[in-house]
Amino acid sequence: MFNIKIAIITGICVGSALISYAAFRRGKGKSADDYFVAGSSLGYFVLIFSLLASFLSAFAMLGISGMGYRLGFGSLFVLTVNLVPLGFLWYFMHRKTFLIGRSQKWMSMGAPFGQRYGTAMRTIIPVVVLVASVPYLVAQIQGIGIMIEEMSDAEIPYQAGLFFAPAFIALYLILGGMKGAAWVNTVQGVFFTIMVFILFFAVMRENGGFAATMDKVALRHPEMFELGAKGGKLWSYPMIFGFAAAMCLGSVCFPQPYMHAYSSRSAKGFKVMILVFGAICVVVISMTTMIGIAGRLFHPDLANADRIYGLTAEDTLPDWGAALAVAGAFTAATTTVIGVVFGNASNIANDLYKLIKPKATEKQLVRLGRICIAGIMAICIALAWNPDIPIAELAIIGFGIMTVTIFPLWGTYYWKRSTRFGAIAATLTGVGMNLTFIVWGVASGTGIKRMLLAPQDFLCNLNGFLVSFIVAGIVFIGVSLITPLGETEKKSLELFFHPSLD
Amino acid sequence: MNRKKSVWGKRAFIAGFIILTSLCWCPWAYGTLTGRTLAIPTWAVWAYICAAALFVLEWVFLFISQMAITDEELPGVIRDLEAVGSDEATGGEGK
Numbered sequence: 001m002f003n004i005k006i007a008i009i010t011g012i013c014v015g016s017a018l019i020s021y022a023a024f025r026r027g028k029g030k031s032a033d034d035y036f037v038a039g040s041s042l043g044y045f046v047l048i049f050s051l052l053a054s055f056l057s058a059f060a061m062l063g064i065s066g067m068g069y070r071l072g073f074g075s076l077f078v079l080t081v082n083l084v085p086l087g088f089l090w091y092f093m094h095r096k097t098f099l100i101g102r103s104q105k106w107m108s109m110g111a112p113f114g115q116r117y118g119t120a121m122r123t124i125i126p127v128v129v130l131v132a133s134v135p136y137l138v139a140q141i142q143g144i145g146i147m148i149e150e151m152s153d154a155e156i157p158y159q160a161g162l163f164f165a166p167a168f169i170a171l172y173l174i175l176g177g178m179k180g181a182a183w184v185n186t187v188q189g190v191f192f193t194i195m196v197f198i199l200f201f202a203v204m205r206e207n208g209g210f211a212a213t214m215d216k217v218a219l220r221h222p223e224m225f226e227l228g229a230k231g232g233k234l235w236s237y238p239m240i241f242g243f244a245a246a247m248c249l250g251s252v253c254f255p256q257p258y259m260h261a262y263s264s265r266s267a268k269g270f271k272v273m274i275l276v277f278g279a280i281c282v283v284v285i286s287m288t289t290m291i292g293i294a295g296r297l298f299h300p301d302l303a304n305a306d307r308i309y310g311l312t313a314e315d316t317l318p319d320w321g322a323a324l325a326v327a328g329a330f331t332a333a334t335t336t337v338i339g340v341v342f343g344n345a346s347n348i349a350n351d352l353y354k355l356i357k358p359k360a361t362e363k364q365l366v367r368l369g370r371i372c373i374a375g376i377m378a379i380c381i382a383l384a385w386n387p388d389i390p391i392a393e394l395a396i397i398g399f400g401i402m403t404v405t406i407f408p409l410w411g412t413y414y415w416k417r418s419t420r421f422g423a424i425a426a427t428l429t430g431v432g433m434n435l436t437f438i439v440w441g442v443a444s445g446t447g448i449k450r451m452l453l454a455p456q457d458f459l460c461n462l463n464g465f466l467v468s469f470i471v472a473g474i475v476f477i478g479v480s481l482i483t484p485l486g487e488t489e490k491k492s493l494e495l496f497f498h499p500s501l502d
Numbered sequence: 503m504n505r506k507k508s509v510w511g512k513r514a515f516i517a518g519f520i521i522l523t524s525l526c527w528c529p530w531a532y533g534t535l536t537g538r539t540l541a542i543p544t545w546a547v548w549a550y551i552c553a554a555a556l557f558v559l560e561w562v563f564l565f566i567s568q569m570a571i572t573d574e575e576l577p578g579v580i581r582d583l584e585a586v587g588s589d590e591a592t593g594g595e596g597k
Contacts, residue, residue, distance in 0.1 A: 073546050077527070081553040085523040087560035095571060103583035214541035225543045227533050237528050244527040267573045271564045279557055282550070500582040 005151035005323040009164075012188075012327055044269035046186045047260055048276050053189030054256045056281075057136075057336035058143025059395035061192070061288055061329040065312075066305035068292030072224025074235030075292075079285045082244035083278040086251055090274035093252050093406070096413040096501060098261040098270050104495075109258040109343065110351035116412040116496055117420035118488040119355055124424060126347035128405060128431055129255055133340045134380060136398030139391045140333040140340075142384045143306075147330050150310055151323070162381045185338060188331040193284055195328030199309075200287040202316040203294045213294050221296055238455040242463040246453065249469070250399030253406050255343030306391060345372035397438060400452050400465040404430025407476040415480070416493055422480030430472030437464035508569065515563050522556035525549075 060079055067075040097112060106112065109129060114122025141162055148161030156164075207213035223229040228236055251257070257274075264270040288309065295308040298315045302308060313325040349368045354360055360368075407426050411418025434452070441451030441464075452464040459467050525531060532548035539547045564570045571579070 073543050076546055076549060077529075081526045081549045084526055084553040084556045084560075085519070087557065087564070088519045088523070091560075091564065091570065099571065099576075099579055100583055103580045103586075211541040214538070218538065225538065227529060227543075227545060237530060237533065241528040248527070267571045267576045271570060275557070275560055275564055278553075282553055495583065495586045498583060498586060500579045 003152050003155065004319060005326065006148070006156065008320070008323045008327050009148070009151065009330055012191075012331060015187075044264075044266075044272040046183065047264060047269055047273040048280070049189035049193075050183075050185035051256060051260045051273055051277055052280055052284075053185040053192070053331070054260075054336055054338065054340070055251065055254075055277075056189075056192070056284070057395070058140045058147075058329065058333035058391055059136075060285060061196075061333075062143055062147075062306045062309050063139075063391050063395065064285055065288045065292035065295070065309040066307075068289035069295050069302065069305045069308045070292075071234065072221070072226070072229075072293060073289070074227055074240065075289045076286060077235075077240045077244045079247055080282045080289065082248050083251065083281045085248055086278045087275045089248065089252050090257055090277075091271070093409060093413070094257050094261045094274070096496065097258055098264055098267075099501060100495060101258075101262045102264075106262055108347045108350035109255045110347055112258075112412050113408060113423070114351065116489065116492045117408070117418075117423045118486065121408065121420055121423050121427075122351050123355060124427055125405065126344070126351045128401070128427060129347055130344050130376075131431065132398045132401035133255075133344050134376075134383065134398075135394040137337060137340055137376070137380045138383045139394035139398075140337045141380050142394070143333045143391050144330060144337075145384060146306070147310065147326060147333075150307065151326055159385060162384050188334070192328035192331050193280070195325045196284050196287050196291075198321070199313055199317065199325045199328075200291055202321075203291050203312050206316045207294065207297055213297065216297055217293055220300070224293060224296070236455065238461050238463070239453070242453050242455065242466055245469075246396065246399050246403060246465045249403045249406055253402040253404075253409065254399075255340065255347065259343055259346065341373055341376050342369075344376055345369040348372045396449060396453055397434075400468070401431055401434045403465070403469055404434070404472040406469075407473050411476065411480065413496060416497060417480055417485070418476070419480045419483045419485055419489055421483040422476045422478075425479040426472045426476030429475045430468050433468035433471060434465065437468065511567065512569060515559065515567070515569070518559050519556070522552055522559065525552040526556060 064075060064079055067078065097106075100106070100112065104111070104115070108126070110122045110125040113125045144164065145158045145161035148156050148164050149158045152161075204210045204213050207216060218225055223234075226235075227240070228234070233239075260273060261270060264273065291312055292305070292308050295302075295312045299308065299311055302311070309329055310322075310326050313322040317325060346369065349365045349372060353365065353368050357364075405427055407430075408418070408423035411423060437451045438448050440446070441448040444451075455461045455463050462470075526549070529545055529549060532545050532552075535544040535548065537544050
């Protein structure tokens with residue numbers, strides 16, 4: 001039976017594969033440099049929307065609109081205003097990633113850690129990234145499965161939907177590499193941004209305009225406009241800070257900014273990319289948040305809030321328009337999968353495999369990259385098979401785990417006294433604590449999300465993520481101070497603290 | 503003199519960044535504001551204002567202040583860094 005929504009999604013995915021293939025064929029060669037970092041040739045328009053699309057996901061579109069629906073305007077501190085500091089943070093943390101990466105032709109996130117701290121740290125980083133990425137990827141694939149099931153009116157079951165996007169993603173990644181992925185991300189990033197605008201204005205128009213919509217919501221649900229509702233527990237300052245810091249710092253540490261720094265053609269492109277990213281998030285994610293808030297007027301008692309984005313689209317747009325709007329969310333999820341899967345494949349090929357086989361040819365690296373993509377996809381589909389774990393919780397776990405690598409990264413570029421022992425101890429401690437809190441949350445019945453992001457009395461009113469983060473920082477500084485610099489660290493200082501970098 | 507001015511300029515930018523980031527991460531100075539402005543909560547309007555102020559500060563730092571790397575400096579910096587040999591820790595990557 002013909003389903004226009006599924007037809008639109010299929011068309012977008014096939015188009016993505018063709019764009020990827022065409023973009024890659026335009027290149028003169030298929031070296032590993034082309035495959036992984038697009039030969040450092042991406043202009044700032046492509047960089048901005050590629051980075052945007054590789055971050056904005058099922059969590060950002062479906063999860064945040066659902067959060068707006070459930071928790072109101074406090075959600076603005078999760079993926080909007082709190083991301084504006086990335087303009088500074090990315091510059092300070094990744095300026096040297098961009099400069100040294102260009103000069104040394106780095107192609108993976110582990111390269112700066114390996115060159116600064118040695119092979120042990122270079123081996124640990126891809127494993128940590130993979131561990132952190134898996135729950136985040138599962139969240140996207142799970143979201144895609146849910147969307148496919150809903151759009152097909154359950155004609156395509158959830159489990160079958162899990163295979164839909166990964167199959168297309170694998171196809172055009174295998175065909176195109178980073179350059180193809182970057183171009184696909186750009187097209188899809190522009191597409192879903194436009195669809196969010198259209199849906200936002202459609203939803204507001206349906207209720208008599210933006211002010212009239214907010215007036216109606218405020219009249220029926222005044223708590224959605226408050227901070228500290230529910231006796232001070234909902235959107236308390238510690239809760240807001242925990243969400244805001246986790247998401248912003250996690251964005252610094254995920255592989256995407258590394259890969260996009262390597263791919264930047266110019267300093268101007270790099271700076272425009274890091275400046276504009278937060279601003280676009282403020283605009284786009286504010287709209288998805290407010291779509292969710294306005295959704296209270298259409299469906300006041302929705303059991304599964306993550307469905308509100310699609311439901312408001314169906315309520316306010318014609319069938320084909322609703323299909324395109326939902327396709328926007330679908331592409332947000334698929335492009336995030338592209339960025340994260342490709343970053344991991346690159347890490348494994350360039351960091352782990354090259355350690356085992358230092359003289360690996362470019363052809364072998366590209367082939368291994370393809371195998372990694374397929375393997376990661378298979379693992380994520382297997383984990384997403386049971387859809388009981390909410391999308392938002394999975395995504396938050398990923399961000400929390402990745403954030404602990406910010407201290408070794410800072411030490412790499414700005415602290416001459418940092419040692420490999422400090423970097424390894426901090427990373428393992430931070431990740432270990434996060435995993436402990438996850439297990440603790442499940443075992444105690446507190447819940448993973450609550451344990452990691454809600455302030456806990458026994459943690460001095462901090463959440464599990466912040467405690468892991470602070471402890472990792474203390475361990476990094478303490479262990480570095482009491483351990484000697486090795487030969488690798490000493491030798492790396494000449495490059496990482498070169499006078500031309502001041 | 504110029505060097506000293508640059509150091510103080512950087513410190514001013516860092517101070518502004520820390521203050522505005524703290525305001526974007528936690529509404530400690532405006533979270534108690536009640537009522538609505540432009541149809542949304544007044545505290546949310548102030549959150550947007552802080553974000554906008556930080557965006558302007560970042561733009562000035564990156565493109566106006568001459569403190570951030572520029573395309574004119576880029577070839578020289580890359581050339582200097584290329585001269586520093588990458589070691590075996592990269593597993594041969596980059597060479």
